[in-house]
Amino acid sequence: MKGKQMKNYIYADNAATTRLDDAAFDAMLPYLKENYANPSQPYSFSRKTKHALKESRRIIAECINAEPSEIFFTSGGTESDNWAIKNYTSASDVRYVTTSAIEHHAVLNAAKNADCIHTIIPVDECGYVKSEKLSEILNRPRDAAVSCESTLVSVMLANNEIGTIEPIGELAAIAHEKGALFHTDAVQAVGHIPVDVKRLGVDMLSASAHKFNGPKGIGFLYSKNGRLRPFHDGGAQEFGMRAGTENVAYIVAMAAALKANCEAMAANIQRITETENAFVSELNNTQIDYIRNGSGHRIPGNVSISIKNADGEMLLHRLDLMGICVSTGSACDSVNTQVSHVIKAIDVPEEYAKGTIRISFGKYNTPEEALEIARAISKVCGGRI
Numbered sequence: 001m002k003g004k005q006m007k008n009y010i011y012a013d014n015a016a017t018t019r020l021d022d023a024a025f026d027a028m029l030p031y032l033k034e035n036y037a038n039p040s041q042p043y044s045f046s047r048k049t050k051h052a053l054k055e056s057r058r059i060i061a062e063c064i065n066a067e068p069s070e071i072f073f074t075s076g077g078t079e080s081d082n083w084a085i086k087n088y089t090s091a092s093d094v095r096y097v098t099t100s101a102i103e104h105h106a107v108l109n110a111a112k113n114a115d116c117i118h119t120i121i122p123v124d125e126c127g128y129v130k131s132e133k134l135s136e137i138l139n140r141p142r143d144a145a146v147s148c149e150s151t152l153v154s155v156m157l158a159n160n161e162i163g164t165i166e167p168i169g170e171l172a173a174i175a176h177e178k179g180a181l182f183h184t185d186a187v188q189a190v191g192h193i194p195v196d197v198k199r200l201g202v203d204m205l206s207a208s209a210h211k212f213n214g215p216k217g218i219g220f221l222y223s224k225n226g227r228l229r230p231f232h233d234g235g236a237q238e239f240g241m242r243a244g245t246e247n248v249a250y251i252v253a254m255a256a257a258l259k260a261n262c263e264a265m266a267a268n269i270q271r272i273t274e275t276e277n278a279f280v281s282e283l284n285n286t287q288i289d290y291i292r293n294g295s296g297h298r299i300p301g302n303v304s305i306s307i308k309n310a311d312g313e314m315l316l317h318r319l320d321l322m323g324i325c326v327s328t329g330s331a332c333d334s335v336n337t338q339v340s341h342v343i344k345a346i347d348v349p350e351e352y353a354k355g356t357i358r359i360s361f362g363k364y365n366t367p368e369e370a371l372e373i374a375r376a377i378s379k380v381c382g383g384r385i
């Protein structure tokens with residue numbers, strides 16, 4: 001910024017997006033300038049971009065224990081989720097889509113608008129999808145002409161608002177027992193906690209680079225054995241499944257970011273957990289009356305709190321004035337405050353629900369920043385510090 005001082009923000013909204021990793025930034029630069037050839041062309045100038053695509057696919061596959069032929073590059077989590085759901089429903093061999101109540105809108109709205117019967121699995125007060133509930137839904141009598149084999153189950157690996165990590169292995173096993181397919185939206189998990197598609201036993205998995213310190217507008221869909229139908233028509237890119245010239249620079253950066261996060265995962269988890277703990281203990285010192293949302297088994301750094309008789313949106317704006325970026329679990333329209341579908345699904349009591357904010361720490365946050373955020377919340381909400 002010329003002539004103007006850049007404002008120093010404390011950025012604690014890493015579930016919304018993350019800062020680009022330096023290694024990812026460096027990795028993509030040559031593909032923006034020197035190596036700009038279209039990887040589909042046969043001449044030797046395309047060799048580097050072709051190789052970069054292949055190597056990025058290999059790196060990404062290795063990070064989630066998949067095969068390179070099972071990774072399909074997309075424009076991000078939203079596209080991956082839509083592809084996973086609409087891929088089957090549009091082919092009319094899947095008539096039922098069963099999702100949890102706390103999925104991201106990319107899944108919920110894709111299921112709502114797909115040509116299928118959408119069933120919603122409720123969650124408990126921690127945000128867990130109970131395996132008995134899924135069994136019960138899959139055991140329900142169906143249209144005689146369609147069996148469970150025509151069902152797709154989609155449950156997220158980690159929730160973006162409250163961080164709860166779902167028992168995906170267990171849920172996928174139940175779905176498979178009934179012959180159903182299983183998709184997981186792992187956008188909040190990939191690059192943050194170990195993700196192994198074979199262990200999870202999923203058929204499809206969505207991921208998005210900007211949630212793991214890669215660039216925005218790029219992601220991937222894993223599909224077991226590469227079983228997919230083209231999402232749109234055009235050229236033969238992505239094994240003929242996703243037409244369109246590949247965004248090589250961003251794909252290279254996504255692979256570099258994921259590799260960096262996977263290699264440093266244990267250290268990142270430790271650092272982020274320390275930052276989160278510093279925040280929670282300082283918040284407790286303020287003696288503010290609040291509920292911590294989600295389960296004990298959460299994505300590191302995700303702190304969703306509901307403060308009694310507070311207004312989450314007003315709090316967000318007050319924190320913004322202090323240079324602190326967090327997110328809210330509710331939004332005001334001109335008449336009243338709309339509590340998010342996730343906060344509603346976990347039954348947060350009304351006097352707390354409207355005062356929900358999400359602080360999500362990432363690998364670049366420090367415990368000192370965490371203390372500052374807790375003290376700022378205290379100041380706005382009349383705490384003791």
Ligand code: PLP
Binds near residue numbers: 076156185
């Ligand atoms: N799924 C989850 C759980 C998310 O948190 C998000 C983004 O917030 C998405 C999907 C959408 O991802 P993208 O922004 O890459 O389209």
